[in-house]
Amino acid sequence: EEQLAESGGGLVKPGGSLRLSCVTSGFSFRNAWMSWVRQTPGKGLQWVARIKTQSDGYTTEYAPFVKGRFTISRDDSENTVYLQMNSLKSDDTGVYYCSTSFDYWGQGTLVTVSS
């Protein structure tokens, strides 16, 4: 059974940083393109970033509103995908989900950006 479990959310001040992790099991992680999606009170569901596989050069893509601030990465030996979030703003507050190519999803981790 495919399982994804996010962690690393919490309360952070504006301008601060957080690193989210998503540990996966039950599928061939190294062959899966992985995405982060968030759900914010103001904008609803938003795709945040995607990372492709080693055979696709670990190519990364970002939504324009996080480009330059967030970095997606993966560790195929640990079946884990990460999201490093820097220069956080209040608009980044929301639940962050990791997903395969939108087929399988974790339960999300809450990020709150507030002073």
Add this chain to the structure above:
Amino acid sequence: QTVVTQEPSLTVSPGGTVTLTCASGTGAVTSASFLNWFQQKPGQAPRPLIWSATNRHTWTPARFSGSLLGGNAALTLSGVLPEDEADYYCLLHDGATWVFGGGTKLTVL
């Protein structure tokens, strides 16, 4: 960034049929390969229903069907059950990024 528009809310009677639509601000939705539908209930992660516009996932009941209709994507629910009350989101790729629609709140009443 592309704006993807869905009906904010719809109401349907149990046993009835309802069609939800998804329109792209950049023009007709033509690439079926990059159009997905999701169902979300309170406190839960989005649940995938349809991929590539028309394909049901193995867990998606047959009463859900996807189509491309008049330049828009559509999700039709036939024989609606009370448990289908939820928020429904489309997701499409606009050539550069993935963009979710604003969602449709479906009430079964």
